[in-house]
Amino acid sequence: MDLYLDANATTPVLPEARAAALRAMAEDFGNPSSVHTTGLKARAMMDRVRASARRVLGAPTGDLIFVSGATEGIQTAVLSALAALRARRDAPGASPDLLLYGATEHKAVPEALQHWNALLGLNLELRAIPVGRDGRHDLAWLRAHAARAGLVCTMAANNETGVVSDLDGIAEALAGSPALWLVDGVQALGKLPLRLAERRIDYAPFSGHKLYAPKGIGLLYVREGAPFTPLMMGGGQEGALRSGTENMAGIAALGAVLAALESGDVLASADELQRHRERLSAALTQAFPGLVFNAPAALCLPTTLNFAVPGLSAKLLLDLFDAAGVRVSAGSACGASKAKPSFVLQAMGLPDWQCESAVRLSFGPAADAAFIERACAALRSCGEALRASCLAPDPADATLPPARLNRFVVAGACCYVLSDPASRSSVVIDPLPELSTQLQRWLGCHGHRVLAVLDTHSHGDHESSATALRQALCRPVDRERPVDKLGWPQDVDALLLGPLRVSRLAVPGHTDDATAYLVHEEGHLVAAFVGDTVMPGALGRSDFPVSAPQAFADSLKRLLEAVGPRGLLLPGHDYDARLATTLACEREAQPLLGSLWSEGLSAEAFAARKAALEQGLGMTEDQTVACGARIAATDEDTCVTLDAEQAAALLTRSAGTRVLDIREPYEQQVGPMPELVGTGVLETVPQSALLDALPRWLASAEPLLLICRSGNRSTQVARALRRLGRAQAWSLAGGMALAVPLLARPIAEDAALSI
Numbered sequence: 074m075d076l077y078l079d080a081n082a083t084t085p086v087l088p089e090a091r092a093a094a095l096r097a098m099a100e101d102f103g104n105p106s107s108v109h110t111t112g113l114k115a116r117a118m119m120d121r122v123r124a125s126a127r128r129v130l131g132a133p134t135g136d137l138i139f140v141s142g143a144t145e146g147i148q149t150a151v152l153s154a155l156a157a158l159r160a161r162r163d164a165p166g167a168s169p170d171l172l173l174y175g176a177t178e179h180k181a182v183p184e185a186l187q188h189w190n191a192l193l194g195l196n197l198e199l200r201a202i203p204v205g206r207d208g209r210h211d212l213a214w215l216r217a218h219a220a221r222a223g224l225v226c227t228m229a230a231n232n233e234t235g236v237v238s239d240l241d242g243i244a245e246a247l248a249g250s251p252a253l254w255l256v257d258g259v260q261a262l263g264k265l266p267l268r269l270a271e272r273r274i275d276y277a278p279f280s281g282h283k284l285y286a287p288k289g290i291g292l293l294y295v296r297e298g299a300p301f302t303p304l305m306m307g308g309g310q311e312g313a314l315r316s317g318t319e320n321m322a323g324i325a326a327l328g329a330v331l332a333a334l335e336s337g338d339v340l341a342s343a344d345e346l347q348r349h350r351e352r353l354s355a356a357l358t359q360a361f362p363g364l365v366f367n368a369p370a371a372l373c374l375p376t377t378l379n380f381a382v383p384g385l386s387a388k389l390l391l392d393l394f395d396a397a398g399v400r401v402s403a404g405s406a407c408g409a410s411k412a413k414p415s416f417v418l419q420a421m422g423l424p425d426w427q428c429e430s431a432v433r434l435s436f437g438p439a440a441d442a443a444f445i446e447r448a449c450a451a452l453r454s455c456g457e458a459l460r461a462s463c464l465a466p467d468p469a470d471a472t473l474p475p476a477r478l479n480r481f482v483v484a485g486a487c488c489y490v491l492s493d494p495a496s497r498s499s500v501v502i503d504p505l506p507e508l509s510t511q512l513q514r515w516l517g518c519h520g521h522r523v524l525a526v527l528d529t530h531s532h533g534d535h536e537s538s539a540t541a542l543r544q545a546l547c548r549p550v551d552r553e554r555p556v557d558k559l560g561w562p563q564d565v566d567a568l569l570l571g572p573l574r575v576s577r578l579a580v581p582g583h584t585d586d587a588t589a590y591l592v593h594e595e596g597h598l599v600a601a602f603v604g605d606t607v608m609p610g611a612l613g614r615s616d617f618p619v620s621a622p623q624a625f626a627d628s629l630k631r632l633l634e635a636v637g638p639r640g641l642l643l644p645g646h647d648y649d650a651r652l653a654t655t656l657a658c659e660r661e662a663q664p665l666l667g668s669l670w671s672e673g674l675s676a677e678a679f680a681a682r683k684a685a686l687e688q689g690l691g692m693t694e695d696q697t698v699a700c701g702a703r704i705a706a707t708d709e710d711t712c713v714t715l716d717a718e719q720a721a722a723l724l725t726r727s728a729g730t731r732v733l734d735i736r737e738p739y740e741q742q743v744g745p746m747p748e749l750v751g752t753g754v755l756e757t758v759p760q761s762a763l764l765d766a767l768p769r770w771l772a773s774a775e776p777l778l779l780i781c782r783s784g785n786r787s788t789q790v791a792r793a794l795r796r797l798g799r800a801q802a803w804s805l806a807g808g809m810a811l812a813v814p815l816l817a818r819p820i821a822e823d824a825a826l827s828i
C-alpha cells in the first residue's frame with residue numbers, strides 16, 4: 074500500500090489531467106502557431122487554459138506565459154528585473170544597490186539571483202530577509218531596507234514548513250520602494266487565493282507538477298508594465314515572450330486541473346483540508362509522544378505538517394514510514410550518514426535537534442477522507458512498532474529482546490551495549506553524551522540491569538558521559554561499587570553476563586590508559602572492544618598529551634596474542650561504515666601494521682613512523698577531531714550491488730542463498746519482506762544487531778543477498794563483509810522498492826546471471 078504524503082515535492086497526475094494530455098497528444102495535436110484548422114483547435118485549447126489560469130490566479134491583466142516550470146519562471150523574472158536594473162544603473166540618478174530574498178526561499182531564487190547578478194555584471198549586494206520564529210518575514214527589517222532594494226523575492230508559502238507569507242504586510246513594507254517584487258507562488262497554487270493583479274506583484278512563477286499536472290509545464294505571471302526580457306528567443310511563441318513550441322500536452326493537463334479548481338468538484342475545499350490536517354496531527358501526536366510541530370498551524374497551508382520527535386532522527390522516521398508505505402520527506406536533505414540540518418528551520422531559529430530531525434508530511438487537495446484515515450492508521454502502526462523496539466518514551470507491554478552486541482553511532486563515534494537477554498544484564502561501552510536519553514530509554518525499556526558503564530580510554534575529543542549514565546542507569550549495588558577512572562569495578566577481574574565473560578587488556582598508546590575489553594563465551598572470543606587502538610583503516614592517533622606513543626607497538630602485539638589475527642575487533646570510531654575489523658584485515662590495509670609484524674619494527678621506529686603519519690591530521694567530515702590517521706577507502710570500487718533481475722537469478726540458481734533483511738525491527742514490523750523466489754532462505758537481522766551475526770556470516774560460504782529500504786545500508790554492509798574477507802556478499806540495488814515486484818515472481822530459467 075502506497076500512502077503518498079509528499080505532495081510539496083510533486084504530485085501524481087490527476088486522471089482528468091491525464092485524459093486531457095492524451096487527447097492533446099492523440100487528437101488535438103496541432104501546433105498552436107499553425108493557421109489551419111488543426112492548429113486553430115490547438116490554439117483555442119491553449120487560450121481556454123490561459124483564461125482559466127487568469128481567473129484562478131486573479132490576474133485579469135498582465136501576461137501569463139506558459140513555461141517549463143517554476144525554475145524557468147524564476148530565471149525569466151530575475152533576468153527581466155536585473156536587465157532593467159542594469160539599464161537604470163546606466164541612467165543618471167541614484168539606483169538601488171540591494172537584491173533581497175526571503176531567508177527561507179527555495180534555492181532556485183537565491184541561486185538565480187546570484188547567477189544573473191554576476192553574469193550581467195551588476196554586482197549588487199544580495200541580502201536575505203530574516204524570518205521570525207514563526208517563519209514569517211521580518212517586516213520591520215524589510216521596511217528599513219526597501220528604499221535601497223532593486224528586486225525583492227518572497228515566496229507565497231514555504232515548501233518545507235507550509236508557512237504562508239503575509240503578502241499584504243510585505244506590500245505595505247514595500248510602499249514607496251523602487252523595488253520590483255517577485256512572489257514564488259509554487260506552493261500556493263490551488264491552496265490560497267493569490268489575487269495577483271490586485272497586489273502589485275510584478276512576477277509570480279508556478280509549477281504544474283505541484284498540483285496534479287505533469288512535470289515540464291508551468292506558468293509565469295508578469296504584471297502589466299513590469300520590465301521583461303525573454304530568456305528564450307526563437308520562433309516568437311507566447312507573444313515573443315517565450316519562444317519554442319508550447320508543451321501542449323502539459324498545457325491541456327494543467328487546464329484540466331485548473332478546471333477542477335474552478336468547479337470545486339474534485340479538489341477539497343479549504344475547510345476540508347483543515348479537517349484532514351487536524352486528523353493527521355492527532356494521529357501523529359498519538360503515535361509519537363513528545364512530537365513537536367515546527368511551525369504554527371494557524372500560519373501554515375493546511376496541507377503541510379513539519380515536525381520533529383525528540384530522540385528520533387529524520388532518517389529513522391523516514392525508514393520507518395517508508396516501510397509502512399508512507400512516503401514523506403526529511404525536512405532537510407538527508408545524506409546516507411548524517412542529516413544536513415534544514416536551512417529553513419535554522420533561519421527560523423529553531424533548536425539544532427529540530428532542524429536536524431525535521432520530517433515533512435504534505436498532501437494535496439485531491440486527498441479524500443478515506444485516504445487520510447488510511448494514512449492515520451499507518452502512522453499509528455508506526456508508533457506501535459517503535460514502542461515494541463524500545464524506541465518510544467512509552468514502551469509496549471511486549472518488547473523484542475535486544476541483540477547481544479548493540480551498536481549506536483554518532484558522527485562516526487561508536488557506543489556499544491553488550492547484553493545478555495537471558496539474565497537481563499548489560500554493560501555499556503564508550504557512552505556518548507548525545508545518546509544518554511536514548512540509552513536510558515532503551516535499557517530501561519528492556520528492564521536490564523546495567524553492571525558497568527565503561528570507557529575504553531579517556532577521550533581526547535569528547536567528554537565521557539559514563540559517570541552520569543552510571544548514576545542514572547545502575548542499581549545502587551552496582552552504582553556504589555568503587556570503579557577506576559574508566560568505570561571498571563575495582564573488586565572484580567571479570568564481569569559476568571550470563572555465559573559472557575568480559576575481561577580487560579591494557580593497550581596503552583592512543584592514551585596511556587587505553588584498555589581493550591575482551592568478551593569470551595565458553596573460552597572462545599566473541600569480540601573485543603578496542604576503542605581507538607585499532608579502527609578500520611586507522612590506528613588511534615598518539616600525539617595527544619595523554620598518549621603513550623612508545624608503548625603502542627607492544628600493545629598491538631599483546632592484542633594480537635589475545636585475540637589472534639581473526640578475532641572480531643569493535644572500534645571506537647567507524648567513519649566509513651565498516652562495522653568491525655580484524656588484525657589480519659588491518660595488516661592488509663595498513664602498511665605500518667604490516668611492517669610491525671613482518672619487519673619486527675622496534676617500539677621507537679614504530680612510534681616515529683606513526684608520528685609521521687599523524688602530521689597535519691585534519692578534522693573529520695563531521696567536524697570532529699580525527700582519532701586516527703585514516704588510510705583512504707580503497708574498497709569503494711568493488712561492485713557489490715545486484716539489480717533486481719540479477720538478484721532473482723541468484724536466488725533461482727544458487728541453492729541456499731541467504732537473503733538478509735537488515736532493516737530495523739520497527740521497519741520489518743510495518744513492512745514485511747515479500748515471498749522469495751527460488752530456494753533463498755530469508756533471515757531478518759536488523760543492522761543494529763549485525764555484529765551478533767557477523768561471526769556466523771564470516772564463517773559461512775553461501776551467497777548472501779542483503780536488502781534494506783533503499784540499498785544504502787545494505788551496500789555498506791556488503792562492502793564491510795567483503796573487506797572482512799567474505800566473498801559473495803551482495804546488496805540489492807534500490808532496496809525494498811525493487812525487491813517487492815521482482816523477488817516475488819519466478820524468473821525465466823535462461824535469464825542471464827552475469828555477476
Ligand code: PLP
Nearest residue numbers: 142143144179181232257259280
Ligand atoms: N519554488 C518552490 C517554493 C518550490 O517548492 C519549488 C519546487 O520544489 C520550486 C520553486 C522549483 O520548482 P520546479 O522544480 O518545478 O521548477
